[in-house]
Amino acid sequence: MFIHNQSRSMKKMFFVSALGLISFSAFSQDAVNKAMVDQLRKDKEKSDKGVSDPKASAKASFWMDRATTYSSIASQSSELDSSAAKTAFESYKKAAELDPKKAKDAQKFLTGEDPSLFNAFVRQGAEKYQNKNLAGALEMFQMAQQVNAKDTLASLYGGIAAQQIDKKEEAKTQFEKYAENGGKDPSVFYGLAQLYRAENNFDKAVATLNKGLERSPNNKDLKSEVVNILLASGKEDQAIAELTNLTKSDPTNVQNIVNLGILYDNMNTKLGTKIKEIQGKIGGGASKTADLTKKLEAEKGKIEIYDGEIKRISGLIKKAPKPDLKRQLADVTAKKKESTDAIVAIQGEIKAAEEASKGNDNAALEKELADLKAKKTTANNEAITAYKKVLEIDAANYDALYNLGVFYFNEAVELKREVDNMSMTDYQAKGKEVEGRVCGRFKKAKPYFEKAIQVKDEAEAKENLATVNNVLEQFAGKQVACTEE
Template identity: 25%
Template sequence: MKKILLSGLLLAAVTVAKAQNAEVENAEKMVMLKQLDKAKESIDKAVVHPKTTTLPHTYMVKVQVYTAIANDTSRHNLDYDPIQIASESLKKAKELDVKKSISEEDLKNASFNLYAAGYNKGLGAYNKEDFKTALKYFKFASEMNPSDTSLYLNTGIVAEKINDKESEEAAFTKLADMNYDKEPYIYKALYDIKKNKGDKEGAKAILEKGRSIFPTDNYLMIEELNMYLAEGKSDVIVDKLNKAIAADPSNKTLQFTLGVTYENLKKPDEAAAAYKKALEIDPNYFDANYNLGALYFNQAADIIKKANMLPTNKVKEYDVEKQKFLKKAGEATPYLEKAYAINPKDRNVLISLKEIYSRTGAKDKYAKIDAELKALGE
């Protein structure tokens, strides 16, 4: 009887073990057949059975099952988070795998699938304007794939939408630490966050980093200028630019930046000279052509504005001012026309040219530009 009992116990034990291994195998099979409820039922049984609860493979299958559930867009309002369960199962599988029976490739694939599921969940929530949920899953996905810069960008943007400054700063700081060079906005946001927190040194450091990566970004340029102006150091930024130009005299961007700086310092002659140097390096440089044309155009506009304020009996004085206007408008025109030739769809260029042609009586040119503006939806 002992032998029969022992045999029975052994047989039962083997049978039970096989039954539970069968649950793991069945879960894998049901996932492949997309019968996820049955897959979940089988794997949930397997992870609590004594014979399979300590097997790394059991939890790898659980990762597979719950990741598939997470990716099933037809499932709504679940009373559990499949991504969280899959993530915890992956950690458990790694803890149990002391013999390294799980291949590195399988671990990598499981991590990638979880990352993709988290990313898709975040994107789906974002499209529904559920920004709190989107933030949760973008953060999770970035933990699974720390090298994906798009996730840090998404995380920061979503965090900003719900005014989660801590998460926004953390995400954008990750990008800044990676010298992210695709979007200057992250440096603007970090600068504002640090400035508003009273972290002057941190704000200055991130602004300088942003400026080094995006030297022509107007916002960063102006903020740096304002920072030095507030410190009474307007000469610092000009000095920095001149030193950079001395080291790299053929750099049109540096000359252009110097022009913008002088313009913000209300030094139009110096600004014009810098823009012209940029154009000597590259005559087809749109930004320099436009800025120089706009500089002269604004000066012309100021002249005619003052002329229009003269009393009606000041005819001679008005005529003198009008001639000054025409001369200055004539200086602006070739640069704006060059900018137009480079980018005929730029609205600011078209508006400036329309105004000049209107005031200088160039009717045919005015009609052409006016039609193009209307075509753009003025």
């Protein structure tokens, strides 16, 4: 029932980042001087021939010129070579290797001191991204980071490209670099947390969200997702604490209050189940043994009756061996056999029940039961308080209306179960009083379902309302007075 914002935030991340990529590469080719393109083509052809010329390729100046040519292609005319930035990078490295004097000039580009090579990689990565060559885009963004390891732009785009081709480990690496380098976009932290959550690394997911909150303290998506992940990891108490803080910092955020009510509501249900388990352990052995003993005595009583019948019919057969009397004797003998077998089975069950109850520490179970009941009372009250607080802010909130209706409906069902399990003596003593409370709970649920249906015509609310109306009609027919507390 808890609300997730995953799909919205993930779309936001890709949408915002894709805009960045488009804006980075959206230089109109019309604006590029045709003569410049022609010149770059000639320079490229000359440089490519020079690579196979032993004299030219032995000079560092040749490789510096080649790096400049290919860097210009990457920045201004990628149609000549969509991976020109890589050639520029390798050429700068070659120049540095050949001549220590040129190394200093080359290193300015290789380390990002001069940003032109870095920008060339990002530009060509963006172009590959737009052309759906995501693997090629990722490679360009990774190389851009070799040039400038402290920049956030390439790691951001690299993470997006990696994620879209399902390279989850690389996506995590890229987004982590983005965070380490001071990136602030909350949607990146959200997306990174989702990657960790998908592999059940909940602690890392929460740590990532908290890091994002350090940089965007008021981001509601990050705060809500912390709660969601705590819930997914089974840390319900922590989730409630986080969500309670959210309701205090943003008291008019209805959804947060609804979600808090749902958390307490779910906790109330879980505690109720646990309480029944403990009660079963405490009273299970004794009560089960008692019930089985009653069954055992009943079967033994049947044996006495069957023995009497067998004796009586056998006497009649001696006097007059009629076929009908023989059939009666066979029937009674068969029934006695059934009871004899039942006695053996019940005795085995009694022994098993007695053995099972020996291992129970009833004192410890009683203490645990008391603690659970106290927690259930708190959860019960907090759920109702949260839902009613929502209705104070938004009287037409479907979730709060429907959930309150379900809350009182379930309470009625629990009380009805109590009536159904009563012995005749108990029912005569207090059955009518409890039935009045059952009726009162159903009556209390009714207006919430009615208002919920007015807000949203949902089948679930209509079905529950129909059940409530049917039950109330039955109580009216039995002339049960509804007791509302």
